[in-house]
Amino acid sequence: MELTLLGTGAPEGLPVPDCPCAVCALATGEAARGATSVLVDGVVLLDLTPGIALAAARAGQTLGGLRLVLLSHPHDGPPVEIPAGLPAPARVPDGQSLSVLGGHRVRAVAVDAPGTGYEVESPDGLRVLYLPPGGAPAGIAPNGGPPTEAVPAPYDLVLLDVVGRPDALARLRAAGAVAGTTDVVAVHVGHDAPPGPELARRLAALGARAVPDGTTLAAGDYQEVPDVPRRTLVLGGARSGKSAEAERRLAAFPDVLYVATGGTRDGDAEWAERVTAHRERRPASWRTAETCDLLPLLADADGPPLLIDCLSLWLTHAMDEAGAWDDATWHRSGSATVRADIDALRSAWRGTRRTVVAVSNEVGSGVVPATSSGRRFRDVLGHLNATLAEQSEEVLLMTAGLPVRLR
The missing domain is CATH 3.60.15.10 (Ribonuclease Z/Hydroxyacylglutathione hydrolase-like)
Structure with a gap:
C-alpha cells in the first residue's frame, strides 16, 4: 500500500x-x-x-x-x-x-x-x-x-x-x-x-x-528511525527549560515514572507552587515517586521509563546525609562517602535496562560561590554531571529554552 x-x-x-x-x-x-x-x-x-x-x-x-x-x-x-x-x-x-x-x-x-x-x-x-x-x-x-x-x-x-x-x-x-x-x-x-x-x-x-x-x-517497509536513547542527561541553568525538555522527550510514552528528588518542604509556599506547576503539566497517565533512592529504580529492568528531576537535589540529599557541608566532616569522612554514592549511582546508571531521562543543573559558569561549602557543591556537581554524561547515549545542554546536543 x-x-x-x-x-x-x-x-x-x-x-x-x-x-x-x-x-x-x-x-x-x-x-x-x-x-x-x-x-x-x-x-x-x-x-x-x-x-x-x-x-x-x-x-x-x-x-x-x-x-x-x-x-x-x-x-x-x-x-x-x-x-x-x-x-x-x-x-x-x-x-x-x-x-x-x-x-x-x-x-x-x-x-x-x-x-x-x-x-x-x-x-x-x-x-x-x-x-x-x-x-x-x-x-x-x-x-x-x-x-x-x-x-x-x-x-x-x-x-x-x-x-x-x-x-x-x-x-x-x-x-x-x-x-x-x-x-x-x-x-x-x-x-x-x-x-x-x-x-x-x-x-x-x-x-x-x-x-x-x-x-x-x-506501508510495511521498514524505516530506520533513530532508537530512543536508553540514557539521556539534560543539563542547564535555572529556568533554561531543562525540565520541560525532559518531559517532552517522554511525552509519547505511557506509564512514565516521574522521580521527584526534591520532595516536599513544609511551610515553603513558593516551593509548593513549583511542585504543583510540574505536576499539572505532566500527562495524567504518569506516576510520581518522591525519593532520592535511585539505585533500585535503575535496577528494575521491567519498569516503565524513568524521568529523574533532578540530580542536583539528589546530590544535596547525599551531602546532607554525609554531613558534607561542614569542612571538618568533609575532610574526615564526607568526601569519601559522597564519592562512594556517586560511584554507586554511576554503576546503576551504566547498567540500567530502563529508558531514563535525568535532569541536572549545570553550574560553575557564573560567580564563584562565597563559601567553601558552596564551592564544594559546585565542584562535586560538576564531577557528577561529567560522570553520568560519560555513560549516556545522549547529553543535551539547555540554553534559553533551546537544546544544544553535546552527544
Missing part, C-alpha cells in the same frame, strides 16, 4: 499567510508545507485541501482513479473547490466501515477532538491509521488506562499530529497499536513546531519522523 503525502502541514499550511513568526519565516523550500492530505493507492483521498489537483501533479500523481474522498476534521477556512470528476467528500460515522472498489477497507475511528480518524486496510492486509489535527483515539487506552477498543495488531504506518498530541502516540503504544515495527510519521505540522533540524531531533526522540510534501510512503 502506497501513501503519497500531498501535504503534511496544519490546516492553515506552513508558512501561515501574513504570519511574522520565526518558524514561518524559515518555512521555505522543502520546509514549506501544504495542509495535510493523503492519497492512498490512488483510490482513497484523506482530506480534501485547497489546490489538491496541483499538489497531486507536483507529486507525480493523478486523482483520476479516486473512489472515495474522506474528511477528517471541520474546515474553518474558505470553501474548498472540488475538482471536476472527484467523488463528493464525506465524513464516515464513528465505527462504520466502508469497502472500496479494488479491495481496500476503511473504518472510521472515534477521536477526542472535533473530527474523525480513519483506519485503512489494503487488499493484502496492511493497515494504516490516520488521525486528524489535534486528535487522539478516543477508545484506545484513555488516560493511560486499559483500552476500551480492541486493536488486532500493531499498525504498519501511523500518521498523526505528533508535535501537538504526543499523548496520542502514548495511547497507541499503551494499547499495542504502535510497536517497534510501526512507521510513525508526523503530519499536521504547523508553526507551533520547531523549525529545521530541531523538528527532526524532537520527533526522533519520540520514535517518529517527518517527511516533505510529495513524499510517497510504502
Whole structure:
C-alpha cells in the first residue's frame, strides 16, 4: 500500500499567510508545507485541501482513479473547490466501515477532538491509521488506562499530529497499536513546531519522523528511525527549560515514572507552587515517586521509563546525609562517602535496562560561590554531571529554552 503525502502541514499550511513568526519565516523550500492530505493507492483521498489537483501533479500523481474522498476534521477556512470528476467528500460515522472498489477497507475511528480518524486496510492486509489535527483515539487506552477498543495488531504506518498530541502516540503504544515495527510519521505540522533540524531531533526522540510534501510512503517497509536513547542527561541553568525538555522527550510514552528528588518542604509556599506547576503539566497517565533512592529504580529492568528531576537535589540529599557541608566532616569522612554514592549511582546508571531521562543543573559558569561549602557543591556537581554524561547515549545542554546536543 502506497501513501503519497500531498501535504503534511496544519490546516492553515506552513508558512501561515501574513504570519511574522520565526518558524514561518524559515518555512521555505522543502520546509514549506501544504495542509495535510493523503492519497492512498490512488483510490482513497484523506482530506480534501485547497489546490489538491496541483499538489497531486507536483507529486507525480493523478486523482483520476479516486473512489472515495474522506474528511477528517471541520474546515474553518474558505470553501474548498472540488475538482471536476472527484467523488463528493464525506465524513464516515464513528465505527462504520466502508469497502472500496479494488479491495481496500476503511473504518472510521472515534477521536477526542472535533473530527474523525480513519483506519485503512489494503487488499493484502496492511493497515494504516490516520488521525486528524489535534486528535487522539478516543477508545484506545484513555488516560493511560486499559483500552476500551480492541486493536488486532500493531499498525504498519501511523500518521498523526505528533508535535501537538504526543499523548496520542502514548495511547497507541499503551494499547499495542504502535510497536517497534510501526512507521510513525508526523503530519499536521504547523508553526507551533520547531523549525529545521530541531523538528527532526524532537520527533526522533519520540520514535517518529517527518517527511516533505510529495513524499510517497510504502506501508510495511521498514524505516530506520533513530532508537530512543536508553540514557539521556539534560543539563542547564535555572529556568533554561531543562525540565520541560525532559518531559517532552517522554511525552509519547505511557506509564512514565516521574522521580521527584526534591520532595516536599513544609511551610515553603513558593516551593509548593513549583511542585504543583510540574505536576499539572505532566500527562495524567504518569506516576510520581518522591525519593532520592535511585539505585533500585535503575535496577528494575521491567519498569516503565524513568524521568529523574533532578540530580542536583539528589546530590544535596547525599551531602546532607554525609554531613558534607561542614569542612571538618568533609575532610574526615564526607568526601569519601559522597564519592562512594556517586560511584554507586554511576554503576546503576551504566547498567540500567530502563529508558531514563535525568535532569541536572549545570553550574560553575557564573560567580564563584562565597563559601567553601558552596564551592564544594559546585565542584562535586560538576564531577557528577561529567560522570553520568560519560555513560549516556545522549547529553543535551539547555540554553534559553533551546537544546544544544553535546552527544
